[in-house]
Amino acid sequence: MxxxxxxxxxxxxxxxxxxxxxxxxxxxxxxxxxxxxxxxxxxxxxxxxxxxxxxxxxxxxxxxxxxxxxxxxxxxxxxxxxxxxxxxxxxxxxxxxxxxxxxxxxxxxxxxxxxxxxxxxxxxxxxxKEINLNFLLKNLSPREFEVYNLLLQGLNNQELIDKLHLSLPTVKQYKSEVMRKLKVNSLSKLIELAR
Missing domain, CATH: 3.40.50.2300 (Response regulator)
Structure with missing residues (x-):
């Protein structure tokens, strides 16, 4: 049905x-x-x-x-x-x-x-799933979208700091905003959502 x-x-x-x-x-x-x-x-x-x-x-x-x-x-x-x-x-x-x-x-x-x-x-x-992901991605700012893509590539906090030239607290803030806006609570869920 x-x-x-x-x-x-x-x-x-x-x-x-x-x-x-x-x-x-x-x-x-x-x-x-x-x-x-x-x-x-x-x-x-x-x-x-x-x-x-x-x-x-x-x-x-x-x-x-x-x-x-x-x-x-x-x-x-x-x-x-x-x-x-x-x-x-x-x-x-x-x-x-x-x-x-x-x-x-x-x-x-x-x-x-x-x-x-x-x-x-x-x-x-x-x-x-694709439509839902695209809908959620529209809520990300350009910088959050960049962080999202880097997270999907598997970059850790130190690599994010080096790549984006940001401080650790700022990187952590972006990561938590991306996860909140995409309604996931872990990196593995984020990757699963994008798969």
């Missing part, structure tokens, strides 16, 4: 096979998801930039642009919703390329309904 927050997420489905597209779309609608469908990558690209939260389900073998190339184009535009690839006869190389590029799932047709729904639910979790 999908929760209320799922309803706000739009699933962009890019599939050129009409019967496949219709069957996936009606399944997702039945599960209560909002779905927008496209038969080509270019049709989908006309909608940019689209509202988030969103996830993308794309066939690897599209008539105009491959799913992997479409994903790369989105990333170049700094649009990076979670993406699930589907394919009829995926080569090992295609699936490796897709996963290396950050696809969260690669499903080979015909796939089980449960497998697709599990992938969609996983994508939604990732997307909502």
């Amino acid at each position: 999908s929760s209320k927050s799922d309803k706000k997420i739009t699933i962009h489905l890019i599939e050129d096979d009409v019967s496949q597209r219709d069957s996936i779309e009606s399944l997702l609608a039945f599960k209560g998801f909002i779905t927008k469908s496209y038969s080509t990558a270019n049709d989908f690209l006309q909608t940019l930039p689209f509202e988030r939260p969103a996830i993308v389900i794309a066939d690897i073998q599209l008539p105009d642009i491959s799913g992997v190339d479409l994903h790369r184009m989105l990333m170049e535009k700094n649009i990076n919703p979670p993406i699930i690839f589907i394919s009829g006869e995926a080569s090992i190389q295609e699936s490796i390329d897709a996963m290396k590029q950050g696809a969260i799932e690669f499903l080979v047709k015909p796939f089980e309904i449960d497998t697709l729904i599990a992938a969609v639910n996983n994508a939604i979790k990732i997307e909502l």
Whole structure:
């Protein structure tokens, strides 16, 4: 059963096979998801930039642009919703390329309904976490954002003092402000939030 927050997420489905597209779309609608469908990558690209939260389900073998190339184009535009690839006869190389590029799932047709729904639910979790993190990061001042990035790189207090030319009390103050604003209480939680 999908929760209320799922309803706000739009699933962009890019599939050129009409019967496949219709069957996936009606399944997702039945599960209560909002779905927008496209038969080509270019049709989908006309909608940019689209509202988030969103996830993308794309066939690897599209008539105009491959799913992997479409994903790369989105990333170049700094649009990076979670993406699930589907394919009829995926080569090992295609699936490796897709996963290396950050696809969260690669499903080979015909796939089980449960497998697709599990992938969609996983994508939604990732997307909502990302949206939440971006929302929280907007509360950081430019200096706090800098401290946040340095903390993610694993810098300790002394390295922060050297890098930022600040005193220990000031460094500690920035660290505690970053953690307070991101609603975490430890460095490990901060790293987990950003992962």
